[in-house]
Amino acid sequence: MIETRFHIPRQDFALDVEQTFPASGVTALFGPSGCGKTTWLRAIAGLERTRNGLCRVNGQTWQDDRTFLPAHARPIGYVFQDAALFAHLSVHANLRYASRRAHARPPFSMDELITRLELAPLLHRYPAFLSGGEAQRVAIARALLSAPQLILMDEPLAALDVRARRSILGLLEDLRQTLSIPLIYVSHSRDETARLADHLVIMKSGRVSACGPLLKLWTRLDIAREHGGAASSVIAARVSGHDETWHLTRLDFSAGSILVARSGLTLGQSVRLRIMARDVSITLARQRDTSILNIFPATITGMTELSPAQLLVRLDMSGAPLLSAITRKSANALKLAPGKPVFAQIKAVALL
Numbered sequence: 001m002i003e004t005r006f007h008i009p010r011q012d013f014a015l016d017v018e019q020t021f022p023a024s025g026v027t028a029l030f031g032p033s034g035c036g037k038t039t040w041l042r043a044i045a046g047l048e049r050t051r052n053g054l055c056r057v058n059g060q061t062w063q064d065d066r067t068f069l070p071a072h073a074r075p076i077g078y079v080f081q082d083a084a085l086f087a088h089l090s091v092h093a094n095l096r097y098a099s100r101r102a103h104a105r106p107p108f109s110m111d112e113l114i115t116r117l118e119l120a121p122l123l124h125r126y127p128a129f130l131s132g133g134e135a136q137r138v139a140i141a142r143a144l145l146s147a148p149q150l151i152l153m154d155e156p157l158a159a160l161d162v163r164a165r166r167s168i169l170g171l172l173e174d175l176r177q178t179l180s181i182p183l184i185y186v187s188h189s190r191d192e193t194a195r196l197a198d199h200l201v202i203m204k205s206g207r208v209s210a211c212g213p214l215l216k217l218w219t220r221l222d223i224a225r226e227h228g229g230a231a232s233s234v235i236a237a238r239v240s241g242h243d244e245t246w247h248l249t250r251l252d253f254s255a256g257s258i259l260v261a262r263s264g265l266t267l268g269q270s271v272r273l274r275i276m277a278r279d280v281s282i283t284l285a286r287q288r289d290t291s292i293l294n295i296f297p298a299t300i301t302g303m304t305e306l307s308p309a310q311l312l313v314r315l316d317m318s319g320a321p322l323l324s325a326i327t328r329k330s331a332n333a334l335k336l337a338p339g340k341p342v343f344a345q346i347k348a349v350a351l352l
Helices: 037-045 091-100 110-116 132-145 162-178 190-196 221-226 328-333
Strands: 002-009 014-021 026-030 054-057 060-063 076-079 150-154 183-187 199-204 207-213 232-243 248-253 256-261 270-276 280-283 294-305 310-317 320-327 341-346
Touching: 002 037, 014 037, 014 199, 014 207, 026 037, 026 190, 037 076, 037 150, 037 183, 076 132, 091 110, 091 132, 110 132, 132 162, 162 190, 183 190, 190 232, 190 270, 221 294, 221 310, 232 256, 232 320, 248 270, 256 294, 280 310, 280 320, 310 328, 310 341, 320 328, 320 341
Parallel strands: 026 183, 026 199, 076 150, 150 183
Antiparallel strands: 002 014, 002 054, 054 060, 199 207, 232 248, 232 270, 248 256, 280 341, 294 310, 294 341, 310 320
């Protein structure tokens, strides 16, 4: 486990956190700008020193009342928003520097990373001549070559254009599935967080307001309500087949199979789906004369007011939580209440 406790006063707020993270997968620190996410990350890295702080990773103490490992002595890989490469070194030299300072054997060799991150054409360039996406690929490779016990990423996609952001997101998703190194990822982007995170820590004004597995926490009514019209569900699925006749792809999850437009996904590939609450309707009986393909039996587990005219309904589909935004008038007409069996009709699905 990764144990942390910090109290760091600032002029406009104070970071006051005591939190344990799982030592595997991706943990997202999620919240609005200025809520303390970066300060917390810097404290874990040893870049912020505070009295009475605690940082312990897999039983190794990096900071407590008697110990403080400086940043250079902590086996971390840190990827900053601006990449922070050494400007006077070429890409190849930046990578060699990280490799020489590795605390142990890195998870990938330099040659593997150069191939995997498509860095070969960049090796003799200097950081000033790299695009934002290229610089971040180099920064990620440099972080991995340091053989870290923990990877920290501070909004690494914030300064990138849409195309570069999509490319780096795919790379990070691939690394999440193949690396055993825990990663703490700072973001205020719902899309990034929903796609990458396994564990979610939601912050407000320097404190933790909620934490837990992303797939469950994302649909908790008090949290989803704050997203308003952007309230959504995230479902983990696996590609199980393609329908060549109708150009559809079948994605299996705990409640059955969801059909989406034919894509280039490979059989067996793990994917995440985002379903907007406004794209889910509720019926009391399975509809047959309908154009909607994805209909699942579900049970209502909770309801809350989204606006004077709308309710947000939380459903359980054989273990997969789902949100639906419907009018209060419809809920009254259907006599909806927690525990009632219904059918969820999913009108649109997005691949994350």
